[in-house]
Amino acid sequence: MITTKDIAERLGISVSTVGRALSDDARISEETKFRVRQAASEMGYVGNRAARMMRGASSNVVALVIPDIRNSFYSTIAHELSKNMEAEGFQLMLSETDDDRMVELRHLRELSANRVAGVIIVPTARPHGDSVKLLRGLPHLQLLRRHPSLGSQWFGVDDHESLREATAHLVTQGHTRIAYLGGPTELPTGAERLRGFHSALSEAGLPDDAGRTELGPPSSVEYGREAVRRLLEGPDAPTALVLGSIQLTLGVLEELSEQGVQVPGELSVVGFGDEPGFSWWGPGLTTIGLPIQELATGCALWLMRRLKTKPENDGPYTSVSPGSLVLRGSTAPPDGKAPSGSA
Amino acid sequence: MITTKDIAERLGISVSTVGRALSDDARISEETKFRVRQAASEMGYVGNRAARMMRGASSNVVALVIPDIRNSFYSTIAHELSKNMEAEGFQLMLSETDDDRMVELRHLRELSANRVAGVIIVPTARPHGDSVKLLRGLPHLQLLRRHPSLGSQWFGVDDHESLREATAHLVTQGHTRIAYLGGPTELPTGAERLRGFHSALSEAGLPDDAGRTELGPPSSVEYGREAVRRLLEGPDAPTALVLGSIQLTLGVLEELSEQGVQVPGELSVVGFGDEPGFSWWGPGLTTIGLPIQELATGCALWLMRRLKTKPENDGPYTSVSPGSLVLRGSTAPPDGKAPSGSA
DNA sequence: CACCTTTGTGCTAACGTTAGCATTGCTGTG
DNA sequence: CACAGCAATGCTAACGTTAGCACAAAGGTG
Numbered sequence: 001m002i003t004t005k006d007i008a009e010r011l012g013i014s015v016s017t018v019g020r021a022l023s024d025d026a027r028i029s030e031e032t033k034f035r036v037r038q039a040a041s042e043m044g045y046v047g048n049r050a051a052r053m054m055r056g057a058s059s060n061v062v063a064l065v066i067p068d069i070r071n072s073f074y075s076t077i078a079h080e081l082s083k084n085m086e087a088e089g090f091q092l093m094l095s096e097t098d099d100d101r102m103v104e105l106r107h108l109r110e111l112s113a114n115r116v117a118g119v120i121i122v123p124t125a126r127p128h129g130d131s132v133k134l135l136r137g138l139p140h141l142q143l144l145r146r147h148p149s150l151g152s153q154w155f156g157v158d159d160h161e162s163l164r165e166a167t168a169h170l171v172t173q174g175h176t177r178i179a180y181l182g183g184p185t186e187l188p189t190g191a192e193r194l195r196g197f198h199s200a201l202s203e204a205g206l207p208d209d210a211g212r213t214e215l216g217p218p219s220s221v222e223y224g225r226e227a228v229r230r231l232l233e234g235p236d237a238p239t240a241l242v243l244g245s246i247q248l249t250l251g252v253l254e255e256l257s258e259q260g261v262q263v264p265g266e267l268s269v270v271g272f273g274d275e276p277g278f279s280w281w282g283p284g285l286t287t288i289g290l291p292i293q294e295l296a297t298g299c300a301l302w303l304m305r306r307l308k309t310k311p312e313n314d315g316p317y318t319s320v321s322p323g324s325l326v327l328r329g330s331t332a333p334p335d336g337k338a339p340s341g342s343a
Numbered sequence: 344m345i346t347t348k349d350i351a352e353r354l355g356i357s358v359s360t361v362g363r364a365l366s367d368d369a370r371i372s373e374e375t376k377f378r379v380r381q382a383a384s385e386m387g388y389v390g391n392r393a394a395r396m397m398r399g400a401s402s403n404v405v406a407l408v409i410p411d412i413r414n415s416f417y418s419t420i421a422h423e424l425s426k427n428m429e430a431e432g433f434q435l436m437l438s439e440t441d442d443d444r445m446v447e448l449r450h451l452r453e454l455s456a457n458r459v460a461g462v463i464i465v466p467t468a469r470p471h472g473d474s475v476k477l478l479r480g481l482p483h484l485q486l487l488r489r490h491p492s493l494g495s496q497w498f499g500v501d502d503h504e505s506l507r508e509a510t511a512h513l514v515t516q517g518h519t520r521i522a523y524l525g526g527p528t529e530l531p532t533g534a535e536r537l538r539g540f541h542s543a544l545s546e547a548g549l550p551d552d553a554g555r556t557e558l559g560p561p562s563s564v565e566y567g568r569e570a571v572r573r574l575l576e577g578p579d580a581p582t583a584l585v586l587g588s589i590q591l592t593l594g595v596l597e598e599l600s601e602q603g604v605q606v607p608g609e610l611s612v613v614g615f616g617d618e619p620g621f622s623w624w625g626p627g628l629t630t631i632g633l634p635i636q637e638l639a640t641g642c643a644l645w646l647m648r649r650l651k652t653k654p655e656n657d658g659p660y661t662s663v664s665p666g667s668l669v670l671r672g673s674t675a676p677p678d679g680k681a682p683s684g685s686a
Numbered sequence: 687c688a689c690c691t692t693t694g695t696g697c698t699a700a701c702g703t704t705a706g707c708a709t710t711g712c713t714g715t716g
Numbered sequence: 717c718a719c720a721g722c723a724a725t726g727c728t729a730a731c732g733t734t735a736g737c738a739c740a741a742a743g744g745t746g
Contacts, residue, residue: 001458001480003732014696019734029694044476046455050393051732054701060453061436068422075418079411082439086446091453093404094437096425103429110403110434112389115344133387137344221619250619257623276564276593277620280600346702357726362704372724394702397731 002045010039022047053115062303063093063111065104065121066143068219072275073246073292074122077143080296081120088304090117099219101128108134118303123147125186139306141299145188152316155299159189162288162323163196164203166242166270167211169286169325171204173333175240175268178211179231181252182244182272183218190218193244212238216248224251232261239267239334243288246273253281264332274326283329291321345388353382365390396458405646406436406454408447408464409486411562415618416589416635417465420486423639424463431647433460442562444471451477461646466490468529482649484642488531495659498642502532505631505666506539507546509585509613512629512668514547516676518583518611521554522574524595525587525615526561533561536587555581559591567594575604582610582677586631589616596624607675617669626672634664 004018011018013032021028021036022045028036039045053059064081066074082092093116095107105128111119112134119140127135132149142154163180170178180197183190194213201211214227224247231238243249249271256263263269263282271278271287278285298319347361354361356375364371364379365388382388396402407424409417425435436459438450448471454462455477462483470478475492485497506523513521523540526533537556544554557570567590574581586592592614599606606612606625614621614630621628641662 001732004734005732015732016697016734017695019732020695023734027694032694044480046452046477046480048458048732049456050396050458051701052734053393054397054703054732055734056701057733061457064437069412069418069425070415070422072413075412078437079413079439082412082437083441086439086449089453091450091457092437094407094421094425094435096422096429098426106429107434109389110432113392114404114434115391115393134389137387137389253623254619275620276597277618277624280596280624281620282623344702347704348702358702359704359727360725362702363725366704370724375724391702394731395704397702397733398704399731400703 001048002040002043003048004045007036007039007043007045010043011035058307059115059117060089061091061093061114061116062118062120062307063095063107063116065095065097065107065111065119065123067097067099067122067124069094069096071219071246073144073273073290076292077296077299080293081300084297084300085304088308090304090307097124099124099217101126101131104128105131105134112138117307120299120303121150123150125184139303141303143295143299147188152318153302154317155295155302155319155321156189157290157295157321157323159192159323160196160199162290162325163193163242163244164200165196165323165325166288167197167200168203169327170240170242170268170270170331171200171206173240173268173331175238175334176206176210177236177238178240178242179214179238180211180242180244181214181216181224181227181231181248183248184215187218190215190244197242197244218245219247221247221251221254224248225255226251228252228255229259232259232267240269240331241267242270243272246271246275249273249278249285249287250275253277253285257282263330268331268334270325270331279328281330286328286331287326288323289326290323295319295321344391345383345386346391347388350379350382350386350388353386354378401650402458402460403432404434404436404457404459405461405463405650406438406450406459408438408440408450408454408462408466410440410442410465410467412437412439414562414589416487416616416633419635420639420642423636424643427640427643428647431651433647433650440467442467442560444469444474447471448474448477455481460650463642463646464493466493468527482646484646486638486642490531495661496645497660498638498645498662498664499532500633500638500664500666502535503539503542505633505668506536506585506587507543508539508666508668509631510540510543511546512670513583513585513611513613513674514543514549516583516611516674518581518677519549519553520579520581521583521585522557522581523554523585523587524557524559524567524570524574524591526591527558530561533558533587540585540587561588562590564590564594564597567591568598569594571595571598572602575602575610583612583674584610585613586615589614589618592616592621592628592630593618596620596628600625606673611674611677613668613674622671624673629671629674630669631666632669633666638662638664 004015008015008018021033097104101124104124108131122143144156146154182193185191216223271285274289347358351358351361364376440447444467447467451474462481465486487499489497525536528534559566614628617632
């Protein structure tokens with residue numbers, strides 16, 4: 001690799017002069033600057049950021065720590081972050097945890113060793129103590145999920161209200177046997193979504209056991225298939241289903257298609273998230289739309305500002321974006337009942 | 344940030360001893376090692392890789408340079424790479440080019456400044472001269488697309504054969520007015536796919552003008568919608584459509600759903616790639632399946648080996664994976680003709 | 687002409703880590 | 717007891733860059 005020393009030797013000047021010429025220092029003559037730049041360009045010089053970091057410069061890398069990039073929520077986020085950060089000269093490091101706290105810890109160790117400038121993290125259910133320590137030493141931001149022992153900067157969506165609204169929609173249509181299929185309550189998002197589901201039921205005066213729930217790994221398509229199979233068995237199968245995870249939704253849709261379940265005839269369904277395929281699935285999937293793009297842009301802007309200014313303004317920050325129910329054809333009153341007021 | 348010096352001062356020993364204790368050097372007494380590790384752990388010491396790199400250690404970061412992470416091909420690749428590399432202690436840097444050669448160049452400059460250990464790149468149509476220079480100085484690997492001025496290591500799929508097979512399938516069913524909608528021929532993949540399409544037509548003895556083609560930005564869902572609208576206009580609209588890009592496929596499916604086009608009645612369709620929604624779209628989308636996961640694993644293994652061994656074995660390497668046609672319900676003979684032999 | 691200022695450049699140290707070489711104190715052997 | 721050998725540790729330099737200070741030459745001012 002070419003260094004400033006190589007350029008200096010070739011031009012018979014000192015490394016200091018080369019360094020200053022490259023950083024456009026006012027004290028260097030225009031002629032020298034020109035010759036240095038010429039030589040640097042010819043020789044393919046690229047500054048060594050590791051050396052700059054040793055001199056106190058900060059890294060230009062921000063890490064995104066997420067469960068799985070194949071989840072369209074996360075790839076959307078990665079894209080949006082990348083786009084916003086590229087404009088500011090930052091690079092994006094991608095770390096997938098697979099929702100495994102030990103993998104998360106290993107990644108955080110590496111990120112810390114690499115002295116990344118900041119971290120945007122969707123934490124696992126219970127991050128390792130060392131992960132917490134490592135994050136304390138880094139500007140970081142929690143995304144979607146929120147763990148109390150991490151920093152108090154958080155960008156998320158209103159999980160409770162989203163699920164409440166979705167469930168209320170089904171209640172309004174007259175459903176009384178409604179199932180919820182979502183992630184485990186260990187995850188803050190899982191807990192909030194389940195809570196939203198129950199809120200809607202109790203607000204409607206429905207008994208708590210009106211709602212059947214299946215909680216499982218939120219990023220397992222396969223679990224979605226199994227769970228919906230279980231839910232539809234037996235005589236008192238629910239007439240409506242609300243989902244609390246995009247991957248589970250994908251599994252459910254596949255299974256329902258394969259088994260030829262009539263939607264919304266036999267079962268009303270409200271999905272979670274919005275994928276291209278959701279609009280063309282069966283009668284069109286009514287689903288909980290989330291402003292993921294805006295969320296990611298918000299994160300990017302916040303972090304960019306945080307990294308460019310003094311770290312004084314590190315007060316707690318919370319941004320809760322509302323979801324919105326996207327109405328399509330997959331929900332209808334059960335057994336042709338009237339749309340409302342029949343309980 | 345805690346350094347070895349801090350640990351040394353606290354324990355009243357030299358930095359050398361601390362460094363050696365942490366790297367488990369045989370010359371250091373067990374007792375000292377224990378004390379150093381204890382202190383390091385308590386103080387939250389994390390080695391500074393920038394400093395190690397200055398001493399000749401190589402980076403543990405590999406960059407993935409792709410057009411857009413939201414494309415499921417690329418998110419699958421990113422996931423697979425990440426998974427394989429994490430096991431070897433490598434981290435993944437993500438750079439999105441948006442198929443813009445200047446953005447690509449900016450990213451490569453940064454990656455080079457950060458002294459990444461290697462690069463896996465899906466190059467833009469015509470990478471900038473400086474991009475080529477930069478890549479020459481880095482172990483790199485081309486993925487899917489292949490540009491002659493870059494290195495001779497390439498992992499791709501058989502674009503020509505995949506499209507030939509897909510088109511031949513339609514020809515066999517009796518279609519004589521077939522359209523191809525894919526990426527521009529400036530992209531090596533676009534050119535190969537188009538060539539495959541034409542190969543199938545000429546093998547079938549069909550005139551070249553039997554095939555209508557629409558070439559546009561391969562990652563624009565919107566362009567897919569517009570293009571299929573154009574294709575279906577007019578009296579001699581094609582009876583079958585083959586696609587050459589996953590994003591264009593998404594656009595086409597949306598548009599066909601919205602317009603209520605009968606598939607395969609009015610139009611037979613062969614998609615590109617395989618997404619969750621493809622199986623439940625209309626009658627099920629017949630599509631060109633590609634072994635993206637295997638491809639990514641191959642890349643990861645090749646690069647990990649390359650980075651761990653001496654760079655002697657840098658001979659040309661090419662891996663071409665075959666695609667496979669996934670038959671579902673979206674293709675049928677036109678106008679109820681017999682499945683074959685009716686031309 | 688002595689002095690100050692300006693302009694352009696060089697020298698040196700520092701960042702954190704590590705490898706080579708030097709040093710210290712001890713044990714064992716002749 | 718002298719000395720070799722060894723175990724444990726310290727000292728120093730080097731990686732590439734940059735900032736502070738020093739320095740030389742030239743021009744301007746009294």
